[in-house]
Amino acid sequence: xxxxxxxxxxxxxxxxxxxxxxxxxxxxxxxxxxxxxxxxxxxxxxxxxxxxxxxxxxxxxxxxxxxxxxxxxxxxxxxxxxxxxxxxxxxxxxxxxxxxxxxxxxxxxxxxxxxxxxxxxx
Numbered sequence: 424x425x426x427x428x429x430x431x432x433x434x435x436x437x438x439x440x441x442x443x444x445x446x447x448x449x450x451x452x453x454x455x456x457x458x459x460x461x462x463x464x465x466x467x468x469x470x471x472x473x474x475x476x477x478x479x480x481x482x483x484x485x486x487x488x489x490x491x492x493x494x495x496x497x498x499x500x501x502x503x504x505x506x507x508x509x510x511x512x513x514x515x516x517x518x519x520x521x522x523x524x525x526x527x528x529x530x531x532x533x534x535x536x537x538x539x540x541x542x543x544x545x
Contacts, residue, residue, distance in 0.1 A: 433529045438474045442529040450525045451532045453477060457494060457518050459485045464497050466539040502527055502535055
């Protein structure tokens, strides 16, 4: 992930966020850790000692892509983008996923995540 951060010229204070290296469109990669079969859909904070992933709890089970669809829907709502702008790029069958969100800037994603993580990383 380091190469893309340098190529984009933007670095995030959150280790799980990375601006896309595509200079023609705004897009952000988010590394997430998904907990399925939770009591409600929510952002549970940061996962890992060094904040390697955004932890997201989903009510959907990890069966036949249900959790992946729920993740796309949850992130699109959280970030205010269309579901078609959210794409799981890696980890489709894993708890840890790399998600591409198009049409939003790194700074805007940071601002929105600041509102749901307590306390935000400064």
